[in-house]
Amino acid sequence: MAYPPDLTVRSATIAVLVENEAGVLARVIGLFSGRGYNIDSLTVAPVEGDGGRSRINIVTSGTPMVIEQIKSQLDRLVPVHRVSDLTQDGPHIAREMALVKVIGAGNHRAEALRLADAFRARVVDATTESFVFEMTGQTEKIDAFVDLMRPLGLAEVSRTGVAAIARGKRII
Amino acid sequence: MTHRSAKFYLSRIMTQTETLQAAPVTVLQSGAEVLLRALKDQGVEVIFGYPGGAVLPIYDAIFQQNAIRHILVRHEQAAVHAAEGYARSTGRVGCVLVTSGPGATNAVTGLVDALMDSIPIVCLTGQVPTHLIGNDAFQEADTTGITRPATKHNYLVKKSEDLARVVHEAFYVARSGRPGPVVIDLPKDILINKAPYSEKPETPHRSYRPQTAPDAGQIAKAVALLKGARRPVIYTGGGVINAGDRATAALIKLVRKTGFPTTSTLMGLGAYPSNDPLFLGMLGMHGTYEANLAMHGCDVMLNVGARFDDRVTGRLNAFSPDSRKIHIDIDPSSINKNVPVEVPIIADATYALEALCDAWDADDAKPHTADLASWWAEIEVWRAVKCLKFTQTTAKGGIIKPQHAIQRLYDITRENEAKTGQQTYISTEVGQHQMWAAQYFRFDQPNRWMTSGGLGTMGYGLPAAMGVQIAHPEALCIDIAGEASILMNIQEMATLAQYRLPVKVFILNNRYMGMVRQWQELLHGSRYSESYSEALPDFVKLADAFHGVGMRATSVDELDDVIRAMIAEPRAVIAEICVDETENCYPMIPSGAAHNDMILGPEHGTALQNGRAAGLTDEGLVLV
Ligand SMILES: Cc1ncc(C[n+]2csc(CCOP(=O)(O)OP(=O)(O)O)c2C)c(N)n1
Ligand SMILES: [Mg+2]
Numbered sequence: 001m002a003y004p005p006d007l008t009v010r011s012a013t014i015a016v017l018v019e020n021e022a023g024v025l026a027r028v029i030g031l032f033s034g035r036g037y038n039i040d041s042l043t044v045a046p047v048e049g050d051g052g053r054s055r056i057n058i059v060t061s062g063t064p065m066v067i068e069q070i071k072s073q074l075d076r077l078v079p080v081h082r083v084s085d086l087t088q089d090g091p092h093i094a095r096e097m098a099l100v101k102v103i104g105a106g107n108h109r110a111e112a113l114r115l116a117d118a119f120r121a122r123v124v125d126a127t128t129e130s131f132v133f134e135m136t137g138q139t140e141k142i143d144a145f146v147d148l149m150r151p152l153g154l155a156e157v158s159r160t161g162v163a164a165i166a167r168g169k170r171i172i
Numbered sequence: 173m174t175h176r177s178a179k180f181y182l183s184r185i186m187t188q189t190e191t192l193q194a195a196p197v198t199v200l201q202s203g204a205e206v207l208l209r210a211l212k213d214q215g216v217e218v219i220f221g222y223p224g225g226a227v228l229p230i231y232d233a234i235f236q237q238n239a240i241r242h243i244l245v246r247h248e249q250a251a252v253h254a255a256e257g258y259a260r261s262t263g264r265v266g267c268v269l270v271t272s273g274p275g276a277t278n279a280v281t282g283l284v285d286a287l288m289d290s291i292p293i294v295c296l297t298g299q300v301p302t303h304l305i306g307n308d309a310f311q312e313a314d315t316t317g318i319t320r321p322a323t324k325h326n327y328l329v330k331k332s333e334d335l336a337r338v339v340h341e342a343f344y345v346a347r348s349g350r351p352g353p354v355v356i357d358l359p360k361d362i363l364i365n366k367a368p369y370s371e372k373p374e375t376p377h378r379s380y381r382p383q384t385a386p387d388a389g390q391i392a393k394a395v396a397l398l399k400g401a402r403r404p405v406i407y408t409g410g411g412v413i414n415a416g417d418r419a420t421a422a423l424i425k426l427v428r429k430t431g432f433p434t435t436s437t438l439m440g441l442g443a444y445p446s447n448d449p450l451f452l453g454m455l456g457m458h459g460t461y462e463a464n465l466a467m468h469g470c471d472v473m474l475n476v477g478a479r480f481d482d483r484v485t486g487r488l489n490a491f492s493p494d495s496r497k498i499h500i501d502i503d504p505s506s507i508n509k510n511v512p513v514e515v516p517i518i519a520d521a522t523y524a525l526e527a528l529c530d531a532w533d534a535d536d537a538k539p540h541t542a543d544l545a546s547w548w549a550e551i552e553v554w555r556a557v558k559c560l561k562f563t564q565t566t567a568k569g570g571i572i573k574p575q576h577a578i579q580r581l582y583d584i585t586r587e588n589e590a591k592t593g594q595q596t597y598i599s600t601e602v603g604q605h606q607m608w609a610a611q612y613f614r615f616d617q618p619n620r621w622m623t624s625g626g627l628g629t630m631g632y633g634l635p636a637a638m639g640v641q642i643a644h645p646e647a648l649c650i651d652i653a654g655e656a657s658i659l660m661n662i663q664e665m666a667t668l669a670q671y672r673l674p675v676k677v678f679i680l681n682n683r684y685m686g687m688v689r690q691w692q693e694l695l696h697g698s699r700y701s702e703s704y705s706e707a708l709p710d711f712v713k714l715a716d717a718f719h720g721v722g723m724r725a726t727s728v729d730e731l732d733d734v735i736r737a738m739i740a741e742p743r744a745v746i747a748e749i750c751v752d753e754t755e756n757c758y759p760m761i762p763s764g765a766a767h768n769d770m771i772l773g774p775e776h777g778t779a780l781q782n783g784r785a786a787g788l789t790d791e792g793l794v795l796v
Binding site: 005018019022023026027030034065068069072073075076077078079080081 | 316321324326328330345379380387504505508512
C-alpha cells in the first residue's frame with residue numbers, strides 16, 4: 001500500500017475463485033452489504049464440473065485502501081481459493097451480454113435496427129412491433145447502446161453482469 | 173422340520189464369522205456417535221450446552237460415554253461465554269451444544285462476542301430434519317443464515333458422509349489464522365442416521381491456509397525503522413495472547429532488548445507484565461495518560477496483534493500523526509483497515525516477534541540511545557501526573573471508591589497467591605467496573621484476563637468465569653461485575669451450584685449503569701435517562717437462594733474482611749461492594765476526540781466546558 005494513502009476512488013474488477021459450496025455467494029454478498037462496499041456488478045457460475053469451483057466476478061469501486069480491504073476480506077472467507085484484482089494486476093478483458101427489448105413502429109423501428117447494426121447487436125427476436133437485440137461488449141458500450149434505444153422505444157433490458165479475464169498467459 | 177446338510181450350517185457359520193470379522197471396519201455408528209468421536213479426536217474434554225428436541229440424539233450419545241463432560245448451563249448465551257472463558261484461559265477451542273431455533277438464536281450474542289474478540293469456539297446447533305428445512309417447522313430457524321455474519325465460518329451438514337469431515341474442518345478453521353467461532357448446524361436425521369467416520373485429515377485445507385511465517389524483507393524493513401526510532405512505542409493486543417506463550421516470551425524479549433515503552437489494548441493485558449517499568453499501562457479511551465500521549469507523540473509505532481480499534485485510536489485523522497507504523501497481524505484484512513501502515517507484516521505473532529528479535533540482534537546499526545533516553549524522560553513526566561490517582565477516605569464508615577475496591581482485590585489476591593500458590597483469573601462484565609478492573613488490577617501473565625472487548629457484552633463475565641473455573645478447578649476465579657450487568661446472566665448461579673464451582677462474583681454496586689450515567693453526565697447535560705438501577709435485588713439473599721454465599725461491604729472498613737472471606741469461602745460467592753454512586757472513570761478520551769484531548773479526573777482539576785467534556789465535538793457526539 002502506498003503511503004500516505006491515496007484517496008482517489010477507482011473502479012476495480014475482482015475475480016474470485018471459490019469452492020462451489022452452499023452459501024458461498026451469500027457470504028460474498030453479505031460481506032459487501034455488511035461492510036458497506038459497493039457492488040456495481042456481480043456474476044457467478046461454476047467453472048469446473050462435478051461441484052468443483054465457481055468463479056465470481058465483481059465490479060466494485062473505492063479508494064485503494066478500500067479495494068485492498070475488499071480483497072483481503074474476500075480472501076479470508078474460508079471457501080475462497082484465490083482473489084485477483086484484474087484491474088490492478090495487468091491488462092484484462094471484461095465483457096457483458098445484454099438482451100434489449102425495443103417496442104415501436106415506423107421510423108423509430110428502422111432507426112433502432114440501423115443503430116443495432118452499427119453496434120453489432122444481433123436481432124434474436126422480432127415481431128411487427130418489437131425487437132429483442134442481443135449484444136456483447138464492455139459495460140460502457142452496452143450503456144451507450146441502451147441510452148440510444150431509450151427514445152426509440154426501449155422497453156426492457158436484461159444484462160448478465162461482467163465476466164472478466166486477464167490477457168495473455170496470466171491466470172488467476 | 174426340514175433336514176439341512178452340514179454344509180448349509182457350515183456356510184451360515186462362515187458368513188457369520190465373516191461379518192463378525194468385517195464388523196469393526198464397516199459398522200456404521202449413528203451420526204451423534206460419529207460426532208462425539210470426532211470431538212474426542214479433536215481433544216474436546218468439555219461441552220457447554222443446553223438440550224432440546226433437535227439435539228436429543230447427541231444427548232443420548234453423551235449419556236452413553238464418559239470421555240466428554242457436559243456442563244449444563246441455564247441459557248445458551250452463557251454456554252458460549254463459558255466456552256469463551258474456557259478457551260481464553262487455556263488456549264484451546266471451546267465447544268458448545270445448543271438446540272435448534274431458540275437455542276441457536278440465544279447463542280448468537282455469544283458467537284458475535286467470540287467473533288469480535290477472536291476466540292476459537294465450535295458451536296453445534298441442532299436443526300430440524302433435512303426434509304423439513306425451509307418448511308417453518310417447529311423450532312426451525314435459518315441458523316446458517318442468521319449466524320453467517322456472526323461466525324468466522326458455518327456449516328450445514330446435509331449428508332451423513334460429510335459429518336466427520338465437517339467437524340474436523342470446523343476445529344481447524346476455529347483455531348487457525350485469526351481464531352473465531354464456527355457453527356455446525358446438524359439436522360436431526362443426520363444425527364440419527366448411520367454415518368461413516370473419517371480420521372482427522374493430514375492434508376491441508378482445500379482453500380483456507382492462513383500465512384503464519386513473516387516475510388523476511390518486511391522484518392528487515394521493520395528492524396530498520398525500529399533501529400532508527402527516536403520516540404518509539406510498542407502497542408500490543410489480543411493477538412499476542414492468542415498466539416500463545418511463545419509469543420508473550422518473544423514480546424518480553426523484544427521489549428527488554430530494545431528498551432522501548434510498551435502499552436497494551438484491553439484485550440492484550442497480561443502479555444507484558446504490568447508491573448514492569450517499561451510498561452505504560454493500557455491505552456485507548458480509558459487508557460493511561462502516559463500510554464496515550466506516547467502513542468500520540470511517537471515517531472515509530474510497532475503494533476503487534478492489535479487492530480487500531482476506534483476505542484484505541486480516538487479521532488482517526490489525529491491519531492499518532494507523526495509516526496511511521498509497523499503492523500504485525502495474522503489477518504491481512506486488519507492491515508490498512510483503519511490506519512494506513514508503512515510496514516505490514518502478515519504473520520503469527522510468535523514467528524514475527526521471534527524474527528524481529530533475531531533481526532534486531534543481527535543488525536549492526538546502533539539505536540539512538542540518547543534520543544531514547546530523552547523520550548523516556550518525557551514519558552516519565554507524563555507518568556508523574558499519576559492519572560489513576562484517587563482519594564479514598566479511611567474514616568470508619570467511609571464510602572468505598574470503586575478504584576480502591578479493585579486495588580484491594582488485587583493486593584489481597586496477590587497475598588493469597590503468595591501464601592497458597594492459588595492462581596487468580598479475572599473476568600468482567602461491561603461498564604465502568606470493567607475499565608477500573610483493567611486499570612487497577614495488574615496482570616503479569618497471559619490468559620488470566622477475560623473480558624468482552626469488541627462487542628462489550630454485559631452478561632459476559634459470570635459465564636466466562638464459570639468456563640475458566642471448569643478449566644482450572646483449583647484457581648481463584650473472580651467476575652468483577654456491575655449491579656446491572658450481573659443480572660443479564662444471573663441464572664448461571666444455578667450452574668455454579670450444580671457443579672460446585674466456587675466462582676466469586678465481585679459486584680461494584682454503584683446503583684447506576686455507571687458507564688451510561690457517566691456519558692449522560694459528560695455528553696448529555698447530566699440528564700440521567702433510564703440509567704438508575706431501580707428495584708435491585710438483595711444480592712446477599714440472591715446468593716443464598718442460589719445455594720451460594722452472599723456478602724456485603726458498605727463502608728471502607730469492611731472491604732478487606734469481605735474480600736478475605738470471599739477468597740476463603742469454598743462455595744460460590746456474591747460479594748456486593750457498595751461503592752460511590754457518582755464516581756466517573758478517568759482518564760477518558762471522548763469518542764471522536766484525539767489522544768491529546770484526554771480528560772483527566774477531578775483529582776486533576778478537569779472541569780466540564782459548557783456542560784460538555786473537553787475535546788468533544790458535534791461529530792464526536794454521533795459516535796458510540
Ligand atoms: C447487552 C448490553 N446492553 C447494553 C449495553 C450498554 N451498556 C454499556 S455499560 C452499561 C451499564 C453497565 O452497568 P453496570 O453493570 O452497573 O456497570 P457500571 O458501569 O455501573 O460499572 C450499559 C447499559 C451493553 N454494553 N451490553
Ligand atoms: Mg453499576
